[in-house]
Amino acid sequence: MSALLKPAAPLDVAAIRAQFPILNQQVRGKPLVYLDNAASGQKPEAVITAITDCYRGYYSNIHRGVHALSERSTTAFEEARERVRSFLNAASAREIVFLRGTTEAINLVAHSFLRPRLAAGDEILVTEMEHHSNIVPWQLVAAEKGARVVAAPITDVGELDLDAFERLLGPRTRLVAVAHVSNVLGTVNPVARIVALARARGIPVLVDGAQGAPHLGVDVQALGCDFYAFSAHKVYGPSGVGALWGKAEHLAAMPPYQGGGGMIRRVSFAGTTFADPPERFEAGTPDIAGVIGFGAALEWTRGIGLDAIAAHEEALTAYAMARLAEIPGLRLIGTAADKAGVVSFVLGHVHPHDIGTVLDREGVAVRVGHHCAQPLMDRYGVPATARASFAVYNTHAEIDALVAALWKVKEWFD
Amino acid sequence: MSDLRDLYQEVILDHNKRPRNFRVIDPASHHAEGFNPLCGDRIAVFVDVVDGVIRDLSFQGQGCAISTASASLMTEALKGHPVSDLDALFDKFHELVTSDGPTPPGLGKLAVLAGVRDYPSRVKCATLAWHALKAALEHRADPVATE
Numbered sequence A: 001m002s003a004l005l006k007p008a009a010p011l012d013v014a015a016i017r018a019q020f021p022i023l024n025q026q027v028r029g030k031p032l033v034y035l036d037n038a039a040s041g042q043k044p045e046a047v048i049t050a051i052t053d054c055y056r057g058y059y060s061n062i063h064r065g066v067h068a069l070s071e072r073s074t075t076a077f078e079e080a081r082e083r084v085r086s087f088l089n090a091a092s093a094r095e096i097v098f099l100r101g102t103t104e105a106i107n108l109v110a111h112s113f114l115r116p117r118l119a120a121g122d123e124i125l126v127t128e129m130e131h132h133s134n135i136v137p138w139q140l141v142a143a144e145k146g147a148r149v150v151a152a153p154i155t156d157v158g159e160l161d162l163d164a165f166e167r168l169l170g171p172r173t174r175l176v177a178v179a180h181v182s183n184v185l186g187t188v189n190p191v192a193r194i195v196a197l198a199r200a201r202g203i204p205v206l207v208d209g210a211q212g213a214p215h216l217g218v219d220v221q222a223l224g225c226d227f228y229a230f231s232a233h234k235v236y237g238p239s240g241v242g243a244l245w246g247k248a249e250h251l252a253a254m255p256p257y258q259g260g261g262g263m264i265r266r267v268s269f270a271g272t273t274f275a276d277p278p279e280r281f282e283a284g285t286p287d288i289a290g291v292i293g294f295g296a297a298l299e300w301t302r303g304i305g306l307d308a309i310a311a312h313e314e315a316l317t318a319y320a321m322a323r324l325a326e327i328p329g330l331r332l333i334g335t336a337a338d339k340a341g342v343v344s345f346v347l348g349h350v351h352p353h354d355i356g357t358v359l360d361r362e363g364v365a366v367r368v369g370h371h372c373a374q375p376l377m378d379r380y381g382v383p384a385t386a387r388a389s390f391a392v393y394n395t396h397a398e399i400d401a402l403v404a405a406l407w408k409v410k411e412w413f414d
Numbered sequence B: 001m002s003d004l005r006d007l008y009q010e011v012i013l014d015h016n017k018r019p020r021n022f023r024v025i026d027p028a029s030h031h032a033e034g035f036n037p038l039c040g041d042r043i044a045v046f047v048d049v050v051d052g053v054i055r056d057l058s059f060q061g062q063g064c065a066i067s068t069a070s071a072s073l074m075t076e077a078l079k080g081h082p083v084s085d086l087d088a089l090f091d092k093f094h095e096l097v098t099s100d101g102p103t104p105p106g107l108g109k110l111a112v113l114a115g116v117r118d119y120p121s122r123v124k125c126a127t128l129a130w131h132a133l134k135a136a137l138e139h140r141a142d143p144v145a146t147e
Helices: A013-017 A045-058 A068-088 A102-117 A136-145 A162-168 A191-199 A248-253 A288-304 A306-324 A352-361 A374-380 A396-413 B010-017 B065-078 B083-098 B108-118 B120-137
Strands: A096-099 A123-127 A148-152 A173-179 A205-208 A227-231 A242-246 A264-268 A271-274 A330-333 A342-347 A367-369 A385-389 B030-036 B041-050 B053-062
Touching: A045 A068, A045 A288, A068 A096, A068 A242, A068 A288, A096 A102, A102 A136, A102 A173, A102 A205, A102 A227, A102 A242, A123 A136, A123 A162, A136 A148, A148 A162, A162 A191, A173 A191, A191 A205, A242 A248, A288 A306, A306 A330, A306 A342, A306 A396, A342 A396, A352 A367, A352 A385, A352 A396, A352 B065, A352 B120, A396 B010, B010 B065, B010 B108, B030 B120, B041 B065, B041 B120, B053 B065, B053 B120, B065 B083, B065 B108, B065 B120, B083 B108, B083 B120, B108 B120
Parallel strands: A123 A148, A123 A173, A173 A205, A205 A227
Antiparallel strands: A096 A242, A227 A242, A264 A271, A330 A342, A342 A385, A367 A385, B030 B041, B041 B053
16 A cells, blocks of 8 residues: 555466465365465465475584584574565665564564663553563663653554644654554554654654565665664564664674574683674574575565566455455454555454354464553454455455354354 | 364354353452453453352453353352362363363253363353462462463
């Protein structure tokens, strides 16, 4: 829904689906309809092969050995770093830190960037639509320092109230942390605008890109933010791997997060000096094959084209919103003008858990619950929602299957 | 593979739609809140115990069909019974919803929840009110969580 999107050729979804072995199966006697992509995406053959090729052909520890396998693994690992750089349009691959995922990336920034500059009475500004992983790491350091986490309100349709946000940017605000895309509402936040408001006051901005990276082309230099965190597993890569991009001057000034091997320059009992970023923040042997799979996933995604993926998911989202609105008693949670790939709803008095179980019997996988966003559930006065979320391989027919299954839910519980 | 009907039996749907003893007891000799962090559901359980007997038992809150029906059926099963019956009944109920063995005897209407055993992610829904009741009788102040 971004005006900047170039018109993209329609995707050959059947050919794309054929690349995902897991999609070709029956669940409970029905064809699998996988609509839980905001929780985790499935993996194409190219990613599975990249990981098995590593283990079968050239796996070894990296950055250590002088032998051939170690050199091959190191080269592949560092190629993945370059692929992340390219995916985010970062200025340098040295600005890319490999971590376990978005959560660890945010914890790293909380610990090594924010903590040293935080004093009693300071504030971290987030929004009401944040995932717990963009709330709790800030609360932990805030509690330690006597600072506090402030949440900017959202409107009833699920858009950030920018006026209120601007008013909350105060002299004590030390960091702004916002989701690029809400994991519950699908709202695309106006990150460039948020960054402009914060930067005018000298306040750094972290963007939680867990849901942004899979759905939107990301250009961290155009966004103007200071940190961007995302996970491989939501971008068709393996779980347990993710990346933090941070501006070089920030990373250079940050103390280590964890101590161990690989992050040092010289160790002695008199004192230890640390490696430069990104290795300073990559203590211990990383998930080598996972990082290589991460790189393969980004390459695969780029091959399909983020613009084409975004246009496809935008069409699916619009279709899903229209079809779901046909169901009496169904209330959409999150109807922002700019939405990407995520549709949450509640259905009359039927609890989302019961919706999820009935849909599962129809082969339809959705997420039900609070989606690690309990403050947002409180905001809408619901204990939980059901959420359908889309990926490049989903089809209009699968949304029809979701809608048909929801009519069955009504048969059971009305 | 079990049918959806095995989980959502008529009795369960009925107790979900019209939960019994869905009210506050005030004053109650004991009360506690149960919380399921998985889904955010909360159920408050109220008990009035006189001379070791559960004279009145009720609950309130928001939950799925399984947790609501289980709470409702629990209040019916235990009202008028000695507090000392709870542990044995809960053990049997827990076995009912978690094991593959034959339905334990003496559960009465609670046996309709047997289908839960085929849905491991829903066991916590079925036991939420029970954990809250145990906490209430133990006079625990903090909400009891299912995990």
